[in-house]
Amino acid sequence: MMKNVVEVRDLVVVRGSREVLPGISLDVPAGVTGLLGPSGCGKTTLMRCLVGAQQVRSGTVEVLGEPAGSAPLRTRIGYVTQAASVYDDLTVAENLRFFARVLGVEPAQADEAIASVDLASHRDQVVARLSGGQRSRVSLAVALLGKPDLLVLDEPTVGLDPVLRRDLWELFHRIADAGAAVLVSSHVMDEAERCHRLLLMREGRIIADGSPDEIRERTGATDIEQAFLHLVETQPSGEGDAA
Numbered sequence: 513m514m515k516n517v518v519e520v521r522d523l524v525v526v527r528g529s530r531e532v533l534p535g536i537s538l539d540v541p542a543g544v545t546g547l548l549g550p551s552g553c554g555k556t557t558l559m560r561c562l563v564g565a566q567q568v569r570s571g572t573v574e575v576l577g578e579p580a581g582s583a584p585l586r587t588r589i590g591y592v593t594q595a596a597s598v599y600d601d602l603t604v605a606e607n608l609r610f611f612a613r614v615l616g617v618e619p620a621q622a623d624e625a626i627a628s629v630d631l632a633s634h635r636d637q638v639v640a641r642l643s644g645g646q647r648s649r650v651s652l653a654v655a656l657l658g659k660p661d662l663l664v665l666d667e668p669t670v671g672l673d674p675v676l677r678r679d680l681w682e683l684f685h686r687i688a689d690a691g692a693a694v695l696v697s698s699h700v701m702d703e704a705e706r707c708h709r710l711l712l713m714r715e716g717r718i719i720a721d722g723s724p725d726e727i728r729e730r731t732g733a734t735d736i737e738q739a740f741l742h743l744v745e746t747q748p749s750g751e752g753d754a755a
């Protein structure tokens with residue numbers, strides 16, 4: 513059995529004057545893990561900690577057995593933020609070749625990454641003229657350069673239509689099947705069913721973790737949205753993390 517890809521223990525993060533993560537602990541195993549919770553609950557802050565982009569007050573964050581942010585992790589983690597991270601005035605292929613150079617990976621990997629997100633037929637198109645879903649896939653392709661072992665995706669399906677969302681989730685599963693751990697955040701609870709495992713988050717705490725089936729069974733709910741509401745009602749805010 514593989515060790516967890518991510519292990520977070522007693523993590524405290526303060527942003528501005530607010531304790532955004534008040535001592536969170538969680539694990540992320542292989543497969544597709546959904547980090548679900550309402551807007552502002554701290555999903556982005558947690559993801560920033562995993563990729564080493566967030567100042568932390570205390571606690572530990574280990575990724576692939578190394579402290580988050582350490583040099584060996586640089587090409588082993590792919591991160592797609594909510595903001596566009598590719599150049600609109602370059603083509604798909606130009607973007608990928610540019611980032612491949614920046615990351616110091618083989619140029620051939622640019623073509624592989626383009627193919628893996630199904631954009632080969634758009635490789636010479638300028639990003640500005642792509643649809644929203646295609647543009648998201650360009651960012652995803654960049655994150656796949658270096659063949660990361662952990663892919664961290666911050667609300668990658670927000671604003672996309674149901675067909676594009678389904679296609680992207682299929683892609684996340686293909687990436688996970690190829691061996692990477694995929695952590696996907698969302699504030700849309702109906703994306704839960706698409707994950708192997710869920711971390712339900714509220715006010716900087718994990719209020720449940722397990723497979724969608726386990727969480728539904730544990731709460732007696734018919735769907736994850738109901739399960740979340742049940743957990744919120746039975747676990748007053750500010751009290752202990754789930755086991």
Ligand SMILES: Nc1ncnc2c1ncn2[C@@H]1O[C@H](COP(=O)(O)OP(=O)(O)OP(=O)(O)O)[C@@H](O)[C@H]1O
Pocket residue numbers: 527528529530532549550551552553554555556557558699
């Ligand atoms: N730069 C900052 N300075 C101070 N507070 C911040 C900063 N960025 C975020 N916060 C606060 O931290 C809390 C968590 O924000 P975060 O972006 O991690 O939440 P989120 O769950 O990702 O939300 P969303 O789903 O809307 O992206 C929020 O209350 C937010 O206002």
